[in-house]
Ligand SMILES: Nc1ncnc2c1ncn2[C@@H]1O[C@H](COP(=O)(O)OP(=O)(O)OP(=O)(O)O)[C@@H](O)[C@H]1O
Ligand SMILES: Nc1ncnc2c1ncn2[C@@H]1O[C@H](COP(=O)(O)OP(=O)(O)OP(=O)(O)O)[C@@H](O)[C@H]1O
Ligand SMILES: [Mg+2]
């Protein structure tokens with residue numbers, strides 16, 4: 163079965179895009195066939211993979227409004243085995259444009275079910291909100307990854323997010339399961355990081371990935387070169403972190 | 419004239435809430451009368467000021483749907499001279515609830531025009547999107563502060579944000595001016611911070627505040643104690659940064 167992973171959290175700046183791009187690239191480096199869908203109007207994942215938005219003219223927006231099928235908007239990326247569907251600012255209009263569309267929450271799920279090519283993993287990068295774009299991602303996915311920055315404000319929204327997941331599971335997508343909570347930007351030198359990590363592990367136990375992504379400036383440099391970390395600096399702590407996460411996710415998949 | 423400052427940027431995690439809370443508190447410490455409005459469904463500014471959401475039962479949401487006037491939802495805060503209107507998760511429903519309300523973009527501007535108490539400054543914290551909540555803030559404001567984290571992805575959205583500001587100015591609010599771009603989480607040790615700061619200053623020139631807010635862990639610790647930085651650790655670089663910013667903004671106001 164194709165693993166469709168939604169990377170979601172309404173808190174801004176927690177590492178959703180960094181996780182979607184670098185987990186995707188790491189899975190491809192480990193031999194998996196990966197499709198990344200950029201469902202954020204900021205389209206950071208698109209530029210983080212070096213895809214020039216002006217060139218393509220084909221975006222996920224056209225799929226969301228039912229104008230194109232998914233197959234026709236898939237691009238190759240700089241990583242062998244990884245493909246992408248570019249995002250664009252047009253996505254910001256989807257919430258109001260689909261107000262009268264009865265399938266509004268299922269536009270992406272429907273498009274994915276009609277996809278001809280098969281992938282091992284599909285990864286969906288979400289915007290920082292719980293609006294229609296994120297609901298589409300959660301309805302199309304069978305797993306959710308929740309990046310949580312090791313900071314206080316990032317903890318606050320987790321309860322609300324969990325409630326939203328169970329509403330989506332009940333109303334739109336009974337297959338939806340939590341793949342895990344991913345601690346990001348962990349800085350072992352600060353007491354705050356240690357406290358937050360302890361609190362999240364204490365509350366969510368085995369739902370937290372063993373892999374913790376450290377704060378690593380190389381991760382924030384890589385997007386300015388349009389490359390995932392494994393191409394920009396494979397020896398960095400950031401690259402090692404996301405490779406470890408990819409292996410942990412592959413292992414969990416094999417054991418059901 | 420009451421200075422109404424909207425703190426906006428659709429990029430997540432750039433320091434909008436940290437700026438709204440700490441600039442507000444610094445202006446109050448310098449003797450100004452300040453009102454902070456939390457227009458983000460995450461309500462981080464509300465908890466960052468130690469306001470317990472469950473206690474109040476009165477939120478800005480009721481003002482946005484026209485059920486209450488602003489006066490009735492104003493609370494005192496832990497800082498003398500600073501007041502706040504709490505946010506709540508109900509705000510997430512406003513975009514669809516006001517679809518058929520002709521005044522949908524002006525609900526906050528209308529409420530502010532009816533306010534009986536006068537303040538020197540009103541500061542509005544925005545969510546990470548360019549939806550109806552942020553449009554309301556930009557329509558109600560006469561100045562905009564744009565926090566920009568010294569990171570690559572934060573640069574990408576600036577062009578789109580500037581376009582949105584000029585559309586709002588033309589269609590809804592001719593008084594709207596850019597107060598300034600505020601560089602945040604600046605880390606002098608990384609080349610990335612230096613490069614991004616140089617690029618922003620090179621492109622936006624005098625529109626960039628002289629004050630640059632450094633990356634300072636004390637700023638991210640303070641919210642877990644429900645306090646702004648000037649109460650949590652006045653000697654920290656973060657507190658000094660926001661006091662400097664407050665003085666720069668007061669000075670600019672006096673000179674028109
Ligand atoms: N582990 C890390 N170490 C250092 N910097 C990081 C790390 N992860 C992400 N970053 C940087 O932090 C910023 C926020 O990350 P990112 O943009 O991936 O978050 P996001 O959740 O996708 O944000 P948004 O809510 O705007 O979509 C980016 O500038 C990114 O380069
Ligand atoms: N100068 C700084 N130094 C260190 N940490 C900071 C600084 N400014 C903000 N932070 C921390 O970075 C995180 C993001 O900041 P904040 O939540 O204020 O951003 P935001 O733009 O309001 O996010 P959102 O888009 O979710 O509303 C928070 O955990 C905050 O405590
Ligand atoms: Mg993102």
Ligand SMILES: [Mg+2]
Nearest residue numbers: 434435458462
């Ligand atoms: Mg915020």
